[in-house]
Amino acid sequence: MFRKLLSHAAIYGLAAQVPRLAGILALPVITPYLTTVDYGVGGVITAYVVALNTLISLGLSVVMVNSFAKHPHHYKWVWRQLHGFLSVWAVANGVLLTAVLWWAIPEEAMVNRWELLALNVLPVVLFGVTEYQGTLLFLISQRPVPVAIRSFVVGVATVGLNIYTIAYLRMGYMGWFYANAAGALIGFVYYSYPMYLKEKMWPIFNFKWPRIRQSLKISLPIIPHHFSFFLLDTSDRLVLDLLKVPVPRIGLYNIASSFGLYFMAASNAVVQAASPFYLQYYSKSGKDIEAARQARSMTFALQLLFLGVTFILCLWLKELFILLIRNSELQQAYPLAIILMMGYNYKPMYLGAVNLLSYREHTGVLWKISTVAGVGNVILNLILIPYFGIEAAAITTFVALMYMGYSGYALKEYKQIAEVNYHPWLWLLVNIMALLAVYLLKDVDLEYKAILTAFLGAGASIGYLYFGKRLAWSS
Structure with a gap:
């Protein structure tokens, strides 16, 4: 089943991601100008x-x-x-x-x-x-x-x-x-x-x-x-403009957020491919507890995939900026990009809660997740940016994305229909700790980054395969 999901994700997303990859590779050509x-x-x-x-x-x-x-x-x-x-x-x-x-x-x-x-x-x-x-x-x-x-x-x-x-x-x-x-x-x-x-x-x-x-x-x-x-x-840049932040500072934030949006766009292919499988599992849940467990296993496998990919990318983001962005002024945005990119790890856990709520026709409560997260992001930006600048915009976006990913599990409507425990607060802690760890490690020597990358890649692969085997890969 998981192989099928990934093949569908490739169909939906590969053609869209090739131009985006070309766009990233074009950065060394255009950023000097x-x-x-x-x-x-x-x-x-x-x-x-x-x-x-x-x-x-x-x-x-x-x-x-x-x-x-x-x-x-x-x-x-x-x-x-x-x-x-x-x-x-x-x-x-x-x-x-x-x-x-x-x-x-x-x-x-x-x-x-x-x-x-x-x-x-x-x-x-x-x-x-x-x-x-x-x-x-x-x-x-x-x-x-x-x-x-x-x-x-x-x-x-x-x-x-x-x-x-x-x-x-x-x-x-x-x-x-x-x-x-x-x-x-x-x-x-x-x-x-x-x-x-x-x-x-x-x-x-x-x-x-x-x-x-x-x-x-x-x-x-x-x-x-x-x-x-x-x-x-996207609203961060709008709020920065409304607060009269200088355009060059908005530009630094824009180049940082673009890397987060690159990853978000790539993850959307997985989302499109995963949604039908969630519906398939949920149509059997209530009658077959194993279907609910398979939905959870798919969520955990995707979460490990997202965390592993973003952590390794962010660990090397300073070097990627130097390689891709041939402009010393724009290269200074990489710490902001780390915070924003790590925020998009919310998506797998978000899918686990929202897809179940939607399938059980509890769509009337979705605003408590999405709208509260979006409005909260804007309000926090309006309060904090005047005091802490563009760095506040990155942190508030991370906080809002974490709320987006995990608040659904706290809704009473979700608790009434949940059949298995997704351990959301443990995963939330892992997300936060991953951000803190990669931010602290962003400037370590290259040999340490290489060793850590190999170690993390092996660990994420083992966990990914463990959950993937529980999803009947060959079906």
Whole structure:
């Protein structure tokens, strides 16, 4: 079973991660031509764009998924109406995004204000809905290959354009935005044929308002849950901007957080692949206690995998920064990157609790996990950043991510349906101790790092194999 999970993760994630790997390998090429101001401007504008983009779907994916599952022969009529409505909403969202960016673009980038508005707003308005529905359709119909190909093509094109615009044309932060806009256009063209010509998913603009209102009643309550991930992953840069932290300091934080987000993006492939297996185990639990134990074993195996990978990466992060980032000013961000990257170890334990709550239809309590974590992160940032600077933003993000991963086990709704003990507080202690240990070891001599890496790799592999054998690997 675990081999199957990992193979699915490879299908979902490999094509997406190859361009990201190329992007990391491109850092030595582009970073000599970038400054902390470039990273600061890019981080601030991206934070606002991501924040507004969480509203582009209005949570209607749950309606689309339900219609696909319950009405497999008639779902296209629902999707086409929602496509028409979301296309209209995209224009309104574009107006809102324009107003926000007009105010939020840093002073250092005012000379390029109109170009930045066009490059960030037009792709959302023109291409966003097609990309969103196309990806969702292929995923729920269990056709991951088109999504993987799209991710690969767009990712490689974007990385290539980043190198061309930044390293050769010397466009600085503008190179990112031109490359991202071109990538959005390529993705739209890629999905246009299967969506409009093959599946006939043309939008219906004469949509039925009763249908739209009924759909929004279901979808709008989900928005806070989705928005909470922005509050955890991206809002730090927005708060830093609101608190008038100098753009170069925001740039340092942005380069550090990008390494955490690299790992988060890679882990999402495992999440996509693991979710169906959790559902399979939970469908048998209650009748077969062994199924609940297998779900726990899968969670523990994933947790060991995440901890082992992040610890070893963070142990060598100083050397990786020196190797990849050919800019002495930007290299100083590696201690912040360690804190942020170790925070993303929350994901396996988060899956163990949230998937069970969702399967047992306790979705009404998910806000106590995600929304509280996201809002708490913002509040702590507003309180602590003025006194402790960007270091506080990294620490509060780690704390919020740990809350995200482990608070579900404290909910009474979870305790009522749990069949096995996941020992969450022991794992939380292990997460915290792992962060403290790797942070203290970050500057030790290379020979000690090599010995420790070999020791940790062997230990993590033994534990990983122990739990993996309990999941019927060959099935």
